[in-house]
Amino acid sequence: MNRNHANAKNNFQFSIITPVKNDEHMLKLIESYRQAKTNNTVEHLIVCNGSCKKFTKKIERSIQALKTTKILVLQDSNIAASINYAIKKANASTVVIVDSDCFMDGNFVASMTRAIKNNLAVRGKVVFKGHNPLSRLNSKLRSHIYETESNLFFAPNLALNKSLFKQIGYFNENLHSWDSEFGYRANKHGINITHENSAIVTHNCGDDLFNEAIVSIKYGEGRAYCYQRGLLGNKSLSLLVKTMSIPCVFSVKESPVYNLYVLFYSIIWNYGFLKLLIFKPAEGK
DSSP states (O other), rough: OOOOOOTTTOOSSSSEEEEEETTTTTTHHHHHHHHHHHHHOOOHHHHHSSSSSHEEEEEHTTTEEEEEEEEEEEEOOOOOHHHHHHHHHHHHHHEOEEEEEETTTTHHHHHHHHHHOOSEEEEEEEEEOOHHHHHHHHHHHHHHHHHOOOOOSSSEEEEEEEEHHHHHHHOTTSSSSSHHHHHHHHTTTTOOEEEEEEEEEEEEOOOHHHHHHHHHHHHHHHHHHHHHHHTTTSSSSSHHHHHHTTOOOOOOOOOOHHHHHHHHHHHHHHHHOOOOOOHOOOOOO
16 A cells, blocks of 8 residues: 655655554644654654554545655554564665654654664653543653663664664564563664654553553563573573562652552563463463
8 A cells, every 4th residue: 555655766864663553543643743844854654453444544544645654554463563564665774663652742853863873773752641540650650661771672762773673683573572672682782772862752651451451461471581581681580580670660759559550560560471481481472
């Protein structure tokens, strides 16, 4: 599906990749891209994976005036697979991953363009926002984790030169925490991440407690996968304790409700960690 896409010979500064299923927040991201001063130098690849036809048609209509935006369609819903597919289709030498529930700051394009010139991996800044009590708890927790794990290859707002994928491989399509696992592999190859705090996206946090629990379990499984394969360092009791403690971002400055939520998150996260560690020690999938 090639809608209003510029000639592939264009010299794009970078390609923005956004995987999406049926998330209506995508429309706000498209609007922020429309308002950005790209001067047709930035490509935007939207990967509808497992999307219903009605949603895909809505996205098609919303990008009609955007000459450098393209929709890719995959039948199965898989974020890592969607991004891998888009990386291979991207016309720029650098790709930037931006989630569907984000929107870009007005200076995003200019800031990221400067940052990627001399760096293989750049992490822009993510501002987490909540719109009700539960999503605000999520935004606080994710902000604390984001700030604590400053060296994490955290997507969204992650820029990567495509040469990295030839060097260390693509994202692991069997993991929910595919960005973290990729980052640990990159670190093993001596590749560090550069921070660019002026390239800002705002991330809208969810408010579905059941979905948050499922996501937490999958993140725990992803960290166990990395621990099993020595991507976090040589396996030991101290590393095991440290690995299980990383998401426990308790804070005396926050309310008791927040800290109880962190405790809930930590229990669910470590359930996923131990579940994979005990029952799938060989495959780690």
